[in-house]
Amino acid sequence: MEAKETKKRKVIDIDPDTFRILSIDAAEKGTNLKALIENSLREKAENLKDSSLYAYLKQTQPVEGYLDEKEKAAFEKEMGL
Template identity: 45%
Template sequence: MNTVSVSQSKSSHRKLIDIPEDVFTALSLKATSMGMNLKKYIEHLLIQEAEEMDDAEVYKYLVSTRPEGKVMLNEQEKDDFMRKHKLGAYR
């Protein structure tokens, strides 16, 4: 179930990244072939990746790193999820 919501109309953040020259060249060529500049192409790839994230994957990460992430489900749903993914007492 992919229900992670990603929208370009939300506020955005800037991130400076370093990429190897060969990757830069390859992605530039791919972007050009798709009618985009490199910046737009990389943004497109990142948005697409975020949209393809699975809710269970996100929740599993939140449970392991952020205690407030456990509030997303009621107790029965949380127990079922923990059992299914072998987390907590079900390891």
């Protein structure tokens, strides 16, 4: 049997202007305010997770030097940049 992850519920207070602006934004995107806020928070959490990982790697694996132009060009080619 698979364990189901429970979601957390939180009541928040939103000032009227913010509520109106976000409601309009949600309507323009074809969704509702609750889904818009949930998706925004999920994206924010992912960005924070990436930032935390970057900060950890930067701290634990310091860069020994910069790429020269040849290495930079090879990296950009490999990444399709």
